[in-house]
Amino acid sequence: MVLARKTPTIQDVARFAKVSAATVSRVLSSPERVSASARERVTEAVRATGYTINQAARSLRMRAAKTILIALPNIGNPFYSTILDAVVNEASSRGYGVLVANRLGENPTEWLRDYFFSNRADGLLLFDASLDTEELSNLPLVRNTLPLVVVCDELLDPRFHTVTTDNFEASRRAVRHLYELGHTRIGHVRGRLVKNLANQRWLGFQAEIQAGGGEFRPDWIFQGDHSMPSGYAAGQQFARLSDRPTAIFASNDETAIGFISAIREHGLDCPRHVSIIGFDDIAVARHYAPPLTTMRQPREQIGRVATEALIDILEGTPFEHDLLRIVLNSELIVRSSTARWNGG
Amino acid sequence: MVLARKTPTIQDVARFAKVSAATVSRVLSSPERVSASARERVTEAVRATGYTINQAARSLRMRAAKTILIALPNIGNPFYSTILDAVVNEASSRGYGVLVANRLGENPTEWLRDYFFSNRADGLLLFDASLDTEELSNLPLVRNTLPLVVVCDELLDPRFHTVTTDNFEASRRAVRHLYELGHTRIGHVRGRLVKNLANQRWLGFQAEIQAGGGEFRPDWIFQGDHSMPSGYAAGQQFARLSDRPTAIFASNDETAIGFISAIREHGLDCPRHVSIIGFDDIAVARHYAPPLTTMRQPREQIGRVATEALIDILEGTPFEHDLLRIVLNSELIVRSSTARWNGG
DNA sequence: GAAACTTATGCAATCGATTGCATCGACTCT
DNA sequence: AGAGTCGATGCAATCGATTGCATAAGTTTC
Structure with a gap:
């Protein structure tokens, strides 16, 4: 019945390694800026204390949640679930978490606004284009360098990045x-x-x-x-x-x-x-x-490419990217549900 | 090409409503503790400024992310995608976000540990019980009052809450x-x-x-x-x-x-x-x-019940809940892939 | 040997919301 | 009228990580 001890903070690590919290932070984000000896002690301290970064604190300070939001019209559809698979893989390999939204309810714009401003997600993969794009583009965030990629379902509105198939x-x-x-x-x-x-x-x-x-x-x-x-x-x-x-x-x-x-x-x-x-x-x-x-x-590719693009946008310099417009190709797979017609 | 203005904070709302930030916070979480006139001014100020709470700040202070993590062996499987659907619906109706993890990689325990301690997620729905439960239960967090529900795939380990079918x-x-x-x-x-x-x-x-x-x-x-x-x-x-x-x-x-x-x-x-x-x-x-x-x-039910249970655990007083052990029933659906056998 | 530079590290402010405690005014009771 | 009560509100500390600036120590150069 041992009570879980408090999770260690960066201060704890600092105390253990006999350095300041600043140094620990630097070891973690840019190790080359720290002396070898300090780096070593900190690394050891991290191991010993079992330290894990507190993402909430980090998000607050950095104004970035390292999380993307994926809005689907219907997760139940196996078509989307494969894409979701690819998105989750790609995102987590780049250190991002994936929040799922399904069937945006009554007021989708409101909903998205909340997610963004509330600092829960940094960017959005939107698979459901049956939204009011006018309303959407009026969101303050959604302006020039919008952390938003519309996938599969192409919006006619030309102001958004898109990844679609032909x-x-x-x-x-x-x-x-x-x-x-x-x-x-x-x-x-x-x-x-x-x-x-x-x-x-x-x-x-x-x-x-x-x-x-x-x-x-x-x-x-x-x-x-x-x-x-x-x-x-x-x-x-x-x-x-x-x-x-x-x-x-x-x-x-x-x-x-x-x-x-x-x-x-x-x-x-x-x-x-x-x-x-x-x-x-x-x-x-x-x-x-x-x-x-x-x-x-190419569902796997769709998910991967869209995620890559979104994260690139998020991490790249603002305004560096032009409007993204990726079109992937589909492929004819002939099986047995179609057959030659011999005049009936 | 207007730059997005900074998202308003609780301080901005407070200034607008001519009250302190504390009062705004109280209006939002326990309105009955605030006078009607202040409540009204704050509500109006929220509307006027377009304020949305900063979840990162809230998580940091509250030590709760209002997010649950769902770990699946394979999202691509349509069986899971329906459950995911139910989970997302139930969770968001209770104000929780859902983070998805798919096929926990090399070191699943490490992975989960990170998610928890890093304050990204408050609880876990685990659909993949092919984990080392010994290792899992050694995590400091996972002790008596574990924010973890094992779903569908039952662990033999009796220390975890489970929701399964018969x-x-x-x-x-x-x-x-x-x-x-x-x-x-x-x-x-x-x-x-x-x-x-x-x-x-x-x-x-x-x-x-x-x-x-x-x-x-x-x-x-x-x-x-x-x-x-x-x-x-x-x-x-x-x-x-x-x-x-x-x-x-x-x-x-x-x-x-x-x-x-x-x-x-x-x-x-x-x-x-x-x-x-x-x-x-x-x-x-x-x-x-x-x-x-x-x-x-009953997939929809599985997802819903498991999510309800997890959030109850998260929000209830620690130690209030005994070990949860829910078993749902399956139902025989007779269609045409089975037929009477007449002695071959 | 002193000035100029470089490198490593620490200090302290900051991000935005919450909450225990203190304060203040209004009201009640004797 | 003075003491006690209560409700509403504000002050300020806190959560944990990051980073600009300052400082200290070490190195180079003339």
Whole structure:
């Protein structure tokens, strides 16, 4: 029942090493400015006392929390969880902690403001661009050198740093893949268009349909929201159609999976009755039945690059960085959910 | 190009409201101790200045960061991401931030020690019990009133608070379900036994096999690690078996999915050639082909209850709480990956 | 051998919020 | 009217690390 002794402070270390707290601090942050003998004694003292820096004190003095905030629309989505993984790894390798915010509630701007000004986080990775950007950019902090990187979901607002993938081009590539397999009757399950990401995919779909000379049929466009249930609903609608497309470009894998599971209940098979291509290449995609053809997003890379960028911005000299605009490429992964169409 | 003005401090608010900083502080934490007129002026001043509390300063003074740390073995796993979701929601509704640690590296104990003593986090939700508990419990902080709750993965060490599900019983229930469908030849894909959670499921499997008078065959036990690829490997092994079981209890859904996708490549079908039951009920389970029969863990509840417990411990009087030992129940969800066995 | 310089280290102020103690005024009670 | 009580508020110390400035000791140069 020993009571935990008080955690040692820098003063304790100083006393132990018979130097001043200032010297200890210097040993820790810039060892080359301290004599070898003092350095040695301090190092030993740190070991002996089990000293760990008090981040709260450090944050207060330095006005930096060594923490970044990641705001996600939905952690539950496996797409984001892989990215989160990469972000956490990259951040912690650079000595940063990662605070998670999920589904910013009623008043997202207020919320973010609190996090920043309250000195809990130094920078923000924003994956949820369905925010009022006008309001956002009015925050005093968010001005020229904004510690904010918008990831994946691109804001149209040009004032923010962004890391995205080539949603538009990748979507065209997806549709082209269907053309290449002989499909001409192609449908689409959209995401919610308030998300620019979903909008880009939708525009890419339309552009390629037009370019390929395919048929554009409004009744072959299904509205989803990137969730499995919404894909399922779309699949049911599809099954009830009298005149069906032979291929579907689903705005993401979860939608594709929901879709396939729905049509299967209606006795329809993928890819025999309809080819389906998804987007993201989430982990289940290759183990689904059928294994999903999809546009793979470099998720690990997205997380890593965005985090690197944010920390660079945080640690670099203000105004040194121009507006960051990184676009990563997606890759077509052909599996078995799409197949050649032989005239039905 | 206006430079962001300095963020207002409690002193600024005090000056504005013509009171002392102490009074402002009191208005914010215990308004009833302040006169109505002062309270009003302060509230107005807060609004006018746009004041937000500086958490770093508060943490320093209060020795509490209003932050909890969640240590996961693998965020990428959708099972954990749902729990994380619940944890973040519950925590933020009680004013706590959530710091994420993933796959504690080389020296997990060191790592955790740093987080605690450094005052970055007040408490820990530990989902990864493959730690050296001996070492862990030697940390000065981790003594009687440990701000630590072990979740899901139960440590055998009885000194820690835990929130778990009934892995043993649920596994027996899963196997019983297979018996009820007429199966007598039942195999198992294990998780790594260093995890007590996996071990419990394995023990439950064995217990029920014994109780049900089924056949216990070592060659029907496959070693996995709760990942899809490991399930896939197990499935391949299964397919090569000359004398196969007619049903498999997979230690989690990801394993089950990998397994099914592998046997399908070998021309085997689930549930026609083999029934498979998983564990967890992750989101894809119901949309998989076939929809997965599984033991559903109350994931949202797990996350919420564990977080509640941890924060209660943090905010309650020390020593008030006895050792916490919460066990939640899993539920059998019957879908189509298991079917009646008609004598093969 | 003294001036000029360099290097190592300590002193003390600072970051912003909280809180025990002291003070002050208003009110009550005898 | 004087003593005692109570509520509201301010003063000032405190939490622990950092850093500009000052000082002391040691080194170089003419």
